[in-house]
Amino acid sequence: MLTVPDALVPVILRAMRANRTFVTADGARRRIRERQLRPQPFGPPPRLSRTVRIEVAHDPWPVYTLTPRSIEPAGGVVYVHGGGWVNQIVGLQWRFAAQLAVEARTTVSVPIYPLVPFGTAADAVDGVARLVRSSIARFGRTALVGDSAGGQIALSTALALRDEGIALPRTVLISPALDLTWSNPRIPIVQPTDPWLATPGGVVLAEAWRGGLSLRDPAVSPLFADLRGLGPISLYTGTRDVLNPDAHLLATRAQEAGVDLEILEAPGQVHVYPILPTRTGDRARHRIAASLRV
Secondary structure (H helix, E strand, C coil), rough: CCCCCCHHHHHHHHHHHCCCCCCCCHHHHHHHHHHHHHHCCCCHHHHHCCEEEEEEEECCCEEEEEECCCCCCCEEEEEECCCCCCCCCCCCHHHHHHHHHHHCEEEEECCCCCCCCCHHHHHHHHHHHHHHHHHHHHHEEEEEECHHHHHHHHHHHHHHHHCCCCCCCCCEECCCCCCCCCCCHHHHHHHHCCCCCCCCHHHHHHHHHHCCCCCCCCCCCHHHHCCCCCCEEEEEEEECCCCCCHHHHHHHHHHHHCCCCCEEEEEEECCCHHHHCCCHHHHHHHHHHHHCCC
16 A cells, blocks of 8 residues: 655645535535435455455444454454544545454454434444444454544444443544534634544534434533543544544543543644554554554
8 A cells, every 4th residue: 555655644635625525514515415315335445355354244234344364363343434424434444444353363343334314323323332242242352443433433332332331441542523512612723734624514414413312412422421431442633633622631531530541642643644544644553453452
């Protein structure tokens, strides 16, 4: 895979207009309409099967299972992809999932959960919690990983499982969306540096994603939850990301609740930097895989 210099990432994102879904409310509404009319494909790239065995089942969503070809796996990981609750999993995320399977020597389950306008936060949390329970029954010790919107779902799911008496051995959050009210006063300070996300479209997508729940419900905005009883959390965040201020709030609240949360902040890095094809992203991916190895 081609490695992109870290300094070029913001330039490329701005040239691609990567923030067009988020920078205006109309941009978000257009993206929702596009996805309603023309759902995206979601299957893994063909070359992925060189390093992992891939199976798919429907329960009721498509759930892909990635198992390393070269070693006997131990335990499981459920990986919840991001995409602003409206975009499907893409090649970079599939490659990340395969790398986790190989380097963590584990079985990675990837749910294709229903997106806006067809899915809601409650649907996603219920389905991912069911998948984690299934992974525990099949593979044993199971961790959760999620990036961006998937980070919100992962943490909300970890909270729901905690309420059932299941404390996960590790939850890895990559640039997670934590507060869908978008009310942190530091967001406008970070916003000019972020080439990817923005509040106006985020507000529209949050309204669609919450369904009938309050924006402050833990299934929507896990930052407002009582965090006590959660297992260890690793949180990766870049400083050029409007979600970075809420990452620090979560770290503070986790400390107050007695939760083991390690925040790994990368200065100058953008949203979901650990899954990007950069040297900084590569180092983060290796670290994540090592933290998940049984």
